[in-house]
Amino acid sequence: xxxxxxxxxxxxxxxxxxxxxxxxxxxxxxxxxxxxxxxxxxxxxxxxxxxxxxxxxxxxxxxxxxxxxxxxxxxxxxxxxxxxxxxxxxxxxxxxxxxxxxxxxxxxxxxxxxxx
Amino acid sequence: xxxxxxxxxxxxxxxxxxxxxxxxxxxxxxxxxxxxxxxxxxxxxxxxxxxxxxxxxxxxxxxxxxxxxxxxxxxxxxxxxxxxxxxxxxxxxxxxxxxxxxxxxxxxxxxxxxxxx
Numbered sequence: 001x002x003x004x005x006x007x008x009x010x011x012x013x014x015x016x017x018x019x020x021x022x023x024x025x026x027x028x029x030x031x032x033x034x035x036x037x038x039x040x041x042x043x044x045x046x047x048x049x050x051x052x053x054x055x056x057x058x059x060x061x062x063x064x065x066x067x068x069x070x071x072x073x074x075x076x077x078x079x080x081x082x083x084x085x086x087x088x089x090x091x092x093x094x095x096x097x098x099x100x101x102x103x104x105x106x107x108x109x110x111x112x113x114x115x116x
Numbered sequence: 117x118x119x120x121x122x123x124x125x126x127x128x129x130x131x132x133x134x135x136x137x138x139x140x141x142x143x144x145x146x147x148x149x150x151x152x153x154x155x156x157x158x159x160x161x162x163x164x165x166x167x168x169x170x171x172x173x174x175x176x177x178x179x180x181x182x183x184x185x186x187x188x189x190x191x192x193x194x195x196x197x198x199x200x201x202x203x204x205x206x207x208x209x210x211x212x213x214x215x216x217x218x219x220x221x222x223x224x225x226x227x228x229x230x231x232x233x
């Protein structure tokens with residue numbers, strides 16, 4: 001089973017709808033991240049969470065909100081979706097150090113979101 | 117602020133050619149990590165390498181090699197004897213190693229590599 005899972009994998013929705021993208025991980029990591037990928041722009045950080053009670057805005061948080069329901073779950077919401085939020089969304093996790101994977105981020109498979 | 121620039125938007129080569137993907141970064145931090153990720157057509161992100169800012173040794177892994185030069189703030193990636201399966205988007209990324217920005221990745225724009233048979 002994958003260590004970082006995202007649901008749904010694909011979603012088509014209409015302008016103005018509320019959408020939630022979910023991320024779950026079995027790696028036991030405290031740190032979780034949401035990125036969006038647009039062609040020619042690479043991945044940009046939307047929100048990140050260093051533990052259940054610590055949530056921070058990233059580079060492009062406007063129009064998004066997040067919820068860290070548990071150590072293993074980190075959800076991204078679009079309260080009122082708009083077409084320029086059409087993108088590929090990635091969730092990622094990382095540990096806090098003291099291991100060989102220190103500072104490496106592990107990515108989910110991505111969610112392709114289309115807003116019409 | 118940190119920034120990563122991958123000047124090559126797209127590269128096209130013929131199989132067995134060597135190809136180098138450039139990555140230049142900007143940071144005021146003295147301790148940081150550099151990464152390369154591969155994104156094949158299936159869309160997932162595949163981790164290739166992590167390099168600590170204190171370790172300037174070049175690294176080779178099979179047909180892949182990385183050249184880290186702190187003096188020019190570059191972390192270039194070379195594929196030797198390219199193969200069709202190397203066709204993908206490649207991302208260079210930078211992360212702080214401490215403080216409140218710890219762990220967050222700043223990505224370059226990506227380089228689309230196409231290897232023709």
